[in-house]
Each structure stands twice: as C-alpha cells, then as structure tokens.
Amino acid sequence: MDIAHALTWLEHSPLGALARSLGVWSYGIINLAHILGITMLFGAILLLDLRLLGAWRSIPLSAISRPATTVAMIGFCVAVMSGLPMLSVKSTDYIGNPFLLIKFPAIALALANVWLVHRTEAWRAHRTRDLMPAENRRLAVGAILSLTFWLTAITAGRMIGYW
Numbered sequence: 001m002d003i004a005h006a007l008t009w010l011e012h013s014p015l016g017a018l019a020r021s022l023g024v025w026s027y028g029i030i031n032l033a034h035i036l037g038i039t040m041l042f043g044a045i046l047l048l049d050l051r052l053l054g055a056w057r058s059i060p061l062s063a064i065s066r067p068a069t070t071v072a073m074i075g076f077c078v079a080v081m082s083g084l085p086m087l088s089v090k091s092t093d094y095i096g097n098p099f100l101l102i103k104f105p106a107i108a109l110a111l112a113n114v115w116l117v118h119r120t121e122a123w124r125a126h127r128t129r130d131l132m133p134a135e136n137r138r139l140a141v142g143a144i145l146s147l148t149f150w151l152t153a154i155t156a157g158r159m160i161g162y163w
C-alpha cells in the first residue's frame with residue numbers, strides 16, 4: 001500500500017469518522033494535546049542530551065536519565081495518540097505534502113537512535129559506574145544525532161500546515 005492509499009484508508013477509517021464527529025473545538029483541543037506531548041518529549045530529551053554533551057557534569061547522569069526517559073516516553077505516547085486522530089480528520093489533504101515525508105522518517109530515525117543508544121555498553125554502565133572518556137564520547141554522538149532527528153521532526157511537523 002503506498003502513502004496515498006494509506007492516507008485515504010485512514011480518512012475513511014472509524015478513527016477518521018470519530019475525529020470528524022467530535023465538534024468544532026475538538027481539533028483545537030487535540031492539537032493542544034499534541035503540542036503538550038511534543039513539549040514533554042523534546043524538553044526531557046533536550047535536558048538529557050545536553051547532559052550527555054557535557055553540561056551539568058556535577059549531576060550524575062543516572063539522576064537525569066531515568067526521569068528524562070520516563071517523561072519523554074509519556075510525551076511521545078501523547079504525541080502519537082493525538083497525532084493520529086488529527087491526521088485522520090482529512091488525511092487526503094496531506095497527499096503530496098513533502099514535510100510529511102520528512103517528519104515520519106525523522107521520527108523513525110530518532111527512535112532507531114534511542115534503540116541503538118540504549119543497547120550500548122556505555123548506556124547500560126552509566127547506572128552503576130562513572131563512564132570512561134570513550135564511553136562519554138559514544139553517548140555524545142548519540143545525543144547529537146538525537147537532537148538532529150527530533151528537531152527535524154518538529155520543524156517538518158510545524159511546516160506541514162504551511163504547504
């Protein structure tokens with residue numbers, strides 16, 4: 001199924017019908033939830049990534065990583081759960097929108113980067129011991145990629161409406 005078919009299917013799905021039936025305020029309220037989700041996601045990620053890049057070295061990484069990861073995960077879930085109904089209201093309007101084709105691959109790359117960082121020995125070790133310089137550098141590369149992919153997704157998400 002290509003993207004145009006997927007968007008047409010989504011618009012005609014029960015989710016699309018439900019999203020269109022909710023009344024005039026619903027899109028604005030769901031959009032607000034989307035923005036709150038994004039602020040939770042990116043705010044938490046920004047703190048963690050800046051720490052991985054060397055800021056606030058006096059605070060142990062493990063003291064930041066756990067709350068930041070939890071808040072980012074909740075924010076991501078809120079963004080997905082609000083984004084899908086927003087998209088389904090009139091999905092076919094987005095056919096051919098290039099920013100959609102930047103946003104979703106950027107989110108996929110950002111998630112792949114999270115998966116890769118969490119699999120490193122440095123990430124596993126940071127909870128139990130201080131990291132060596134090479135391990136800090138490995139996590140800093142992950143932080144730069146993370147900021148690049150998430151900022152690309154946010155920029156493309158904002159630009160979708162201007163196409």
Ligand code: HEM
Pocket residue numbers: 031034035038041076079080082083084086087088107150153154155157158159160161162
């Ligand atoms: C399955 C997941 C998601 C879907 C289906 C989705 C869908 C949408 C839709 C339909 C819009 C409105 C576009 C328009 O202006 O017409 C939007 C806006 C936006 N999205 Fe998402 N989104 C998702 C996840 C995310 C994530 C994870 C981020 C952040 C990294 C994000 C960032 C944005 C931004 C910044 C806007 C602009 C908000 C505004 O200015 O009102 N989205 N999204």
